Amino acid sequence: xxxxxxxxxxxxxxxxxxxxxxxxxxxxxxxxxxxxxxxxxxxxxxxxxxxxxxxxxxxxxxxxxxxxxxxxxxxxxxxxxxxxxxxxxxxxxxxxxxxxxxxxxxxxxxxxxxxxxxxxxxxxxxxxxxxxxxxxxxxxxxxxxxxxxxxxxxxxxxxxxxxxxxxxxxxxxxxxxxxxxxxxxxxxxxxxxxxxxxxxxxxxxxxxxxxxxxxxxxxxxxxxxxxxxxxxxxxxxxxxxxxxxxxxxxxxxxxxxxxxxxxxxxxxxxxxxxxxxxxxxxxxxxxxxxxxxxxxxxxxxxxxxxxxxxxxxxxxxxxxxxxxxxxxxxxxxxxxxxxxxxxxxxxxxxxxxxxxxxxxxxxxxxxxxxxxxxxxxxxxxxxxxxxxxxxxxxxxxxxxxxxxxxxxxxxxxxxxxxxxxxxxxxxxxxxxxxxxxxxxxxxxxxxxxxxxxxxxxxxxxxxxxxxxxxxxxxxxxxxxxxxxxxxxxxxxxxxxxxxxxxxxxxxxxxxxxxxxxxxxxxxxxxxxxxxxxxxxxxxxxxxxxxxxxxxxxxxxxxxxxxxxxxxxxxxxxxxxxxxxxxxxxxxxxxxxxxxxxxxxxxxxxxxxxxxxxxxxxxxxxxxxxxxxxxxxxxxxxxxxxxxxxxxxxxxxxxxxxxxxxxxxxxxxxxxxxxxxxxxxxxxxxxxxxxxxxxxxxxxxxxxxxxxxxxxxxxxxxxxxxxxxxxxxxxxxxxxxxxxxxxxxxxxxxxxxxxxxxxxxxxxxxxxxxxxxxxxxxxxxxxxxxxxxxxxxxxxxxxx
Amino acid sequence: xxxxxxxxxxxxxxxxxxxxxxxxxxxxxxxxxxxxxxxxxxxxxxxxxxxxxxxxxxxxxxxxxxxxxxxxxxxxxxxx
Numbered sequence: 001x002x003x004x005x006x007x008x009x010x011x012x013x014x015x016x017x018x019x020x021x022x023x024x025x026x027x028x029x030x031x032x033x034x035x036x037x038x039x040x041x042x043x044x045x046x047x048x049x050x051x052x053x054x055x056x057x058x059x060x061x062x063x064x065x066x067x068x069x070x071x072x073x074x075x076x077x078x079x080x081x082x083x084x085x086x087x088x089x090x091x092x093x094x095x096x097x098x099x100x101x102x103x104x105x106x107x108x109x110x111x112x113x114x115x116x117x118x119x120x121x122x123x124x125x126x127x128x129x130x131x132x133x134x135x136x137x138x139x140x141x142x143x144x145x146x147x148x149x150x151x152x153x154x155x156x157x158x159x160x161x162x163x164x165x166x167x168x169x170x171x172x173x174x175x176x177x178x179x180x181x182x183x184x185x186x187x188x189x190x191x192x193x194x195x196x197x198x199x200x201x202x203x204x205x206x207x208x209x210x211x212x213x214x215x216x217x218x219x220x221x222x223x224x225x226x227x228x229x230x231x232x233x234x235x236x237x238x239x240x241x242x243x244x245x246x247x248x249x250x251x252x253x254x255x256x257x258x259x260x261x262x263x264x265x266x267x268x269x270x271x272x273x274x275x276x277x278x279x280x281x282x283x284x285x286x287x288x289x290x291x292x293x294x295x296x297x298x299x300x301x302x303x304x305x306x307x308x309x310x311x312x313x314x315x316x317x318x319x320x321x322x323x324x325x326x327x328x329x330x331x332x333x334x335x336x337x338x339x340x341x342x343x344x345x346x347x348x349x350x351x352x353x354x355x356x357x358x359x360x361x362x363x364x365x366x367x368x369x370x371x372x373x374x375x376x377x378x379x380x381x382x383x384x385x386x387x388x389x390x391x392x393x394x395x396x397x398x399x400x401x402x403x404x405x406x407x408x409x410x411x412x413x414x415x416x417x418x419x420x421x422x423x424x425x426x427x428x429x430x431x432x433x434x435x436x437x438x439x440x441x442x443x444x445x446x447x448x449x450x451x452x453x454x455x456x457x458x459x460x461x462x463x464x465x466x467x468x469x470x471x472x473x474x475x476x477x478x479x480x481x482x483x484x485x486x487x488x489x490x491x492x493x494x495x496x497x498x499x500x501x502x503x504x505x506x507x508x509x510x511x512x513x514x515x516x517x518x519x520x521x522x523x524x525x526x527x528x529x530x531x532x533x534x535x536x537x538x539x540x541x542x543x544x545x546x547x548x549x550x551x552x553x554x555x556x557x558x559x560x561x562x563x564x565x566x567x568x569x570x571x572x573x574x575x576x577x578x579x580x581x582x583x584x585x586x587x588x589x590x591x592x593x594x595x596x597x598x599x600x601x602x603x604x605x606x607x608x609x610x611x612x613x614x615x616x617x618x619x620x621x622x623x624x625x626x627x628x629x630x631x632x633x634x635x636x637x638x639x640x641x642x643x644x645x646x647x648x649x650x651x652x653x654x655x656x657x658x659x660x661x662x663x664x665x666x667x668x669x670x671x672x673x674x675x676x677x678x679x680x681x682x683x684x685x686x687x688x689x690x691x692x693x694x695x696x697x698x699x700x701x702x703x704x705x706x707x708x709x710x711x712x713x714x715x716x717x718x719x720x721x722x723x724x725x726x727x728x729x730x731x732x733x734x735x736x737x738x739x740x741x742x743x744x745x746x747x748x749x750x751x752x753x754x755x756x757x758x759x760x761x762x763x764x765x766x767x768x769x770x771x772x773x774x775x776x777x778x779x780x781x782x783x784x785x786x787x788x789x790x791x792x793x794x795x796x797x798x799x
Numbered sequence: 800x801x802x803x804x805x806x807x808x809x810x811x812x813x814x815x816x817x818x819x820x821x822x823x824x825x826x827x828x829x830x831x832x833x834x835x836x837x838x839x840x841x842x843x844x845x846x847x848x849x850x851x852x853x854x855x856x857x858x859x860x861x862x863x864x865x866x867x868x869x870x871x872x873x874x875x876x877x878x879x
Contacts, residue, residue: 053844087867101840112852118860124836134863167833174832175824182820186813205802213809 007051008035008151009059034062038151047109053102060097062151072141081156082140085132088118091140093129093154095122095147107152114138114146129154155323176225177287180280183221190214191273204266211263211270218272222256226279228286247427251459252278258452268449271456311335311342314386331389335380345387347372352383353569382540382569426462430764434458437768450770458767461780462760473792474752478745481796486728487738494724498708498739499746500689504637505680505702507694508648508655510712512662512732513624517544517606519551521621528617533610535562536584540575544608545586547622574608585611592616626662633732634663640739642691645683647676647702676702693735710735744795752788759784 002015007028018029019036023043030036042048083090095107104122107129111120116137122129133143147154190213197207223230229252232245252275259270312321314332324342327333332348335341341354351369355378368374374387438455442448479489489495509515534552537545538561552559564577564584573594574587585595592599592609599609599616606622634644645666648655655669668679680702683690692699692706703709703723711723712730727734763780766772772780826832 086864101836101843104840105844109852112856115859116863118856118863123834124840136867137863167830171827171830171833175827178820178823178827182816186816190809203802206805209802209806209809212806213813216813 004029006031006035006061008039009061010054010056011058011061032061034151038062038149041149042106045110045113047106050102050106050109053105054100055102057100057102059099059103059151062148069141069145072144073139087134088132089135089140090130090132091156093131093156095127095129095152095154097152098122098127103152106150107147110146110150111143114143117143173228173287176228177280177283180221180225180276180283183217183225183276184280187214187217187273187276190217194270194273198269208263208266211259211272214270214272215260215263218256218259218275221276221279222252225283226252228283229279247430247459247462248278248282250431251456254452254459255456258449258456262449271453274456325392327389328392329389332386333389334384334386336384341374341378341380343389344373344375344391345389347374347385347387349387350383350385352385353381355379355381430459430462433462433764433768441770446770454767454770457770457772457776458764461763461767461772473789474745474748474795477792477795478741478748482738482741485734485737485741487734487741488726488728489738490724490726494708495742495745496749497689498691498725498742501642501691501708503643503645503683503688504691504693505645505647505683505706506664507676507692507699508646508650508658509624510695511693512627512630512646513658514627515624517547517622518625519547519620520623522551522618524618526615526617528610528612530556531560531562532579532582532584532612533586533618534559535564535579536567536575536577536586536610539564539567539577540569544606544622545575548608548620551620582613624658626658627732629736630662630732633736636736637739638663640743642739645679647671647679674701677705680705695730710738741795748792748795751791755787755791756784759787 003012004015004018005012006018007030009031011031013031015029018031019033021028021030021036028039030039042050081091098104098107101124104124104127108120108122111117111131117131117133119132120129131143133140144154190210194202194207194210194214196202197210226249229245229249233249236246255271255278256275259272259275262268262270311324311327312319312334313327314334319334327343333343333345347368347370349370351367354366354368354374373390374380374385434455437458438451441451441454444451475495478495482489506512530552534549537548537552539545562579564579567575567577569575570587570591573591574585576583576585578584585591585597586608589599589607589609592611595611595614597609597611597614597616599619608620608622609616610618610620637644643666644664645668646655646659646662646664647668648658649671650669652669655667659665659667668675671679676699680690680692684705689708690706691708691710692703693710693712694703695712699711703711708725709723710725710727712727725738727738763772
């Protein structure tokens with residue numbers, strides 16, 4: 001069977017299943033009607049150079065068109081998402097299905113050619129589109145239809161929630177930074193003339209012109225860019241404390257005021273160059289901070305993009321597809337086998353098995369029927385179910401992750417707060433030293449100008465420097481590095497606490513182990529046709545069936561599937577089916593007993609028995625397997641002097657076996673959630689700093705008591721909520737990475753403090769003695785900041 | 800060299816530079832620098848066609864605005 005590539009989406013399929021099409025004597029292949037339709041549409045519209053532009057990129061075959069276009073023209077929808085401007089309508093959409101820049105081009109092109117659309121721009125970076133149209137010529141539903149007709153989909157989002165704010169802050173700071181840089185660059189070359197004139201002599205009228213030019217450039221830098229510092233200083237003084245902003249702005253304003261005086265009276269030198277440089281260099285640090293916040297918002301949008309955006313709901317006996325945000329309490333939602341639940345609710349119709357492993361840690365699926373509650377995060381395995389929503393989307397797990405991210409970027413760690421109070425005192429001390437220096441030199445008789453300049457030098461050189469940047473830079477880069485590895489630190493503070501911890505408590509199921517069973521032992525009691533068993537277990541999505549399918553496939557590559565009739569799921573016990581005259585059963589011991597088959601059940605682990613015509617022919621023992629790298633990670637943790645302890649609700653035998661396998665010495669088994677929490681308290685009494693790692697609701701209590709609570713990303717909502725760190729990748733390697741990053745970040749913070757203290761203790765006395773002029777002070781200050789920033793960036797280098 | 804010439808040179812160059820800066824700030828404020836990837840990606844497709852498209856869009860906008868104005872004028876009846 002030859003594989004051919006679909007001429008639209010470029011995905012590869014067997015030649016047999018492809019749709020053949022003859023166009024101008026050329027044979028084309030399509031994987032589906034949708035791709036074929038789009039190909040012909042693009043050709044007829046003269047847009048077929050899209051295929052040239054798309055190159056070898058693979059596209060997504062178009063999905064079935066939903067029948068929900070009418071919702072785009074509803075009044076409620078309009079009020080929520082559409083803005084009106086000069087009689088035109090404007091909407092923000094996220095375009096789904098964009099894979100490359102050619103897709104952006106195609107969408108823009110098609111929209112541009114549509115009558116009635118007067119603006120359509122799509123962002124290449126985040127695939128968000130802004131469309132402006134004339135409501136008299138075209139309706140939004142027609143625009144969406146157009147986008148869908150070429151194989152993409154658009155759904156609206158509200159930019160006011162996150163994006164606008166982040167974008168505005170970034171633009172604002174960027175604009176201020178640009179002005180500052182412009183002023184600095186231009187002042188520098190004027191300053192060169194000034195300095196040359198200082199040493200070789202200059203006519204006073206020339207000097208005057210240069211002074212005025214510098215004044216013109218320094219003014220916007222101080223008052224526009226420096227506005228941020230004026231504001232910060234104002235709030236600080238209003239609340240009766242002194243911070244770095246006060247120090248920066250005092251230094252800069254004093255230098256500016258003196259320079260204006262010198263310029264007007266034609267006496268002495270001007271220091272406008274120092275003013276702009278102080279402002280610019282310090283402002284770069286602030287800008288970096290804002291930039292990282294913007295990145296966090298983009299990360300949030302990506303997270304939101306990874307969850308299903310639309311669900312099928314039943315309203316007035318009709319199915320419709322609406323976005324998850326619009327679902328309200330009481331809506332009836334329909335889910336199909338394999339769907340992930342995103343909204344909590346109560347089943348009103350249907351019954352089936354649910355994989356709750358991410359919620360409870362139990363690998364066994366749970367059978368749920370009418371009236372039972374289902375939680376978001378669980379997966380429907382084998383039935384079509386209708387349920388009533390009891391919560392809206394905002395209270396679901398992914399929304400809370402987004403909140404976590406927001407918190408982690410806005411809250412300051414305690415050590416940083418400490419730095420803030422220190423820097424408050426520090427600022428006060430520096431201001432006093434500067435004042436004393438000025439008075440000292442003035443009394444000494446060097447004149448007003450020289451004394452003032454030396455005083456300013458002291459302020460400038462001590463300026464925000466390392467101290468102010470030491471913690472935030474290291475914390476920011478630490479959190480950033482972590483999030484790029486799928487580790488979310490809720491607050492930067494936790495980097496510090498985690499670095500100091502000495503005990504790590506781990507839950508077993510879902511944390512150390514996969515939470516998915518695997519066949520470890522099988523025994524054939526009577527010879528039988530393995531294809532029968534394969535066909536039977538293949539029909540079920542139950543994790544145990546899946547494990548057996550995998551096992552059979554691995555042991556025999558040529559295994560075939562037969563057609564079985566009367567396939568049935570027997571709730572939470574097994575499956576049955578018929579092949580010719582034979583009745584087949586497969587399931588756990590309960591099922592075997594129920595159908596009256598003799599079976600010796602001296603087995604402790606989970607067991608699956610296969611029965612043909614009331615005779616047990618084979619059984620399989622299944623066990624949960626260790627997560628990848630679990631053993632190595634535990635070894636590494638031990639190497640770092642942290643003691644691992646395992647807690648589990650499982651029985652002694654299983655617990656000890658897993659503990660031995662993974663290399664943990666201290667194990668506590670058969671624990672209820674409350675016992676787990678008590679264990680943490682006991683460790684606290686021994687003055688231990690405890691990290692707790694867990695994933696289920698059963699761990700939530702213990703997590704809330706630990707110093708650092710780490711939860712797995714697909715864990716239960718509750719455990720994610722109470723935890724301080726979330727591992728999105730769900731693996732043990734992330735745990736080790738989190739430890740490494742926190743240790744490194746903490747070490748870096750300490751290094752930064754040491755560096756800045758050394759720097760200040762050398763430079764401040766020099767400045768007081770009058771060896772440093774303001775420009776040099778500004779340069780050396782930014783040098784020290786650069787050292788701190790550079791030192792912090794070393795955190796990124798972690799493997 | 801007289802200081803007037805120096806002042807003029809400084810003034811003109813700073814003014815020109817400031818114009819550039821203002822243009823940049825205008826671009827920034829109107830969101831033209833929000834999409835970092837656009838600089839490289841869209842350059843690939845920046846042809847005469849795109850220019851024609853942009854003109855067509857402008858024309859369409861003008862036409863619609865004119866039509867709307869006409870409509871308003873029609874609906875407008877001066878008080879007797």
